[in-house]
Amino acid sequence: AQTVTQSQPEMSVQEAETVTLSCTYDTSESNYYLFWYKQPPSRQMILVIRQEAYKQQNATENRFSVNFQKAAKSFSLKISDSQLGDTAMYFCAFMKHDGGQNFVFGPGTRLSVLP
Amino acid sequence: DAGVTQSPTHLIKTRGQQVTLRCSPKSGHDTVSWYQQALGQGPQFIFQYYEEEERQRGNFPDRFSGHQFPNYSSELNVNALLLGDSALYLCASSRDSSGYNEQFFGPGTRLTVL
Numbered sequence: 657a658q659t660v661t662q663s664q665p666e667m668s669v670q671e672a673e674t675v676t677l678s679c680t681y682d683t684s685e686s687n688y689y690l691f692w693y694k695q696p697p698s699r700q701m702i703l704v705i706r707q708e709a710y711k712q713q714n715a716t717e718n719r720f721s722v723n724f725q726k727a728a729k730s731f732s733l734k735i736s737d738s739q740l741g742d743t744a745m746y747f748c749a750f751m752k753h754d755g756g757q758n759f760v761f762g763p764g765t766r767l768s769v770l771p
Numbered sequence: 772d773a774g775v776t777q778s779p780t781h782l783i784k785t786r787g788q789q790v791t792l793r794c795s796p797k798s799g800h801d802t803v804s805w806y807q808q809a810l811g812q813g814p815q816f817i818f819q820y821y822e823e824e825e826r827q828r829g830n831f832p833d834r835f836s837g838h839q840f841p842n843y844s845s846e847l848n849v850n851a852l853l854l855g856d857s858a859l860y861l862c863a864s865s866r867d868s869s870g871y872n873e874q875f876f877g878p879g880t881r882l883t884v885l
Contacts, residue, residue: 660813689871699859701814701876708871747813757865757872758804758827761813 658683658750660762668768669738676723677733677765679748685709687753690724692733695764696744704746707731709753738769773798775864775877783883784852792847792880796864802826803845804874805837808859820845821867849882857884 659682669675681690692704707715707724714722719739723732735742748762776795784790796803802821806814816829820839839845843864849856859881863874 698878699881700878701861701863703873706871706873749813751871753871757802757874758816758819758829759806759814759874760816763811763813 658685658752658760660748660750660760662748662762662765664765666766668770670770671738671740673738674734674736675738675767677746677767679731679733679762681729681731681748681750683729683750685752689751689753690731691749691751691759692720692722693747693749694744695747705733740769740771743767743769775862775875777862777877777880779880780878781881783885785885786852786854788852789848789850790852790882792860792882794845794847794862794877796843796845797875800864800866800875801843802865802867803839803843804863805845805847806861806863808861808879810858814861817847852884854884857882
């Protein structure tokens with residue numbers, strides 16, 4: 657079975673600064689997807705960024721980028737130029753490449769962006 | 772496009788009762804997954820429905836059951852409610868096809884069991 661660990665329950669960052677959220681996972685699969693989801697107080701889960709394990713290039717989406725280290729089973733999220741609207745719970749998630757497309761989520765990191 | 776919708780928003784029940792939660796998928800989506808998110812935790816996969824059948828199931832007891840209708844909407848039923856069933860229940864929809872299909876989440880139903 658797959659597991660996802662997020663070792664930082666809470667983090668804070670000043671507006672316009674950069675912050676990195678950590679995620680490690682455990683799997684015996686060779687091909688899979690990794691995700692970062694954001695859950696603001698409105699509760700709706702929003703996809704931030706996705707990485708396919710067979711791609712060596714790290715994914716980027718505007719101010720969001722990942723550092724994917726497959727051998728180390730590490731998948732960190734870097735948020736640049738943090739904005740007040742980035743305040744939310746952030747969940748790291750794993751999905752097998754073949755197998756019905758259900759997520760395994762980590763416990764989450766609460767990020768607060770301070771003015 | 773209304774996206775994924777869920778009803779009701781909030782629900783309060785007592786132990787031993789039964790509850791039904793509803794989900795309407797995003798337009799064009801035919802697959803619905805349900806997740807339970809306990810307070811302060813990440814969501815846990817309950818089950819997934821496709822073509823009106825349960826296709827996959829997580830580690831949840833038989834008290835949790837579901838249904839998918841011909842219009843792809845879905846219900847989650849929980850019988851004999853326990854205090855530990857108090858959680859946010861999330862529905863996610865996607866379009867079934869080969870490869871990765873982005874899942875879109877609804878806003879959830881907050882269930883409180885007293």
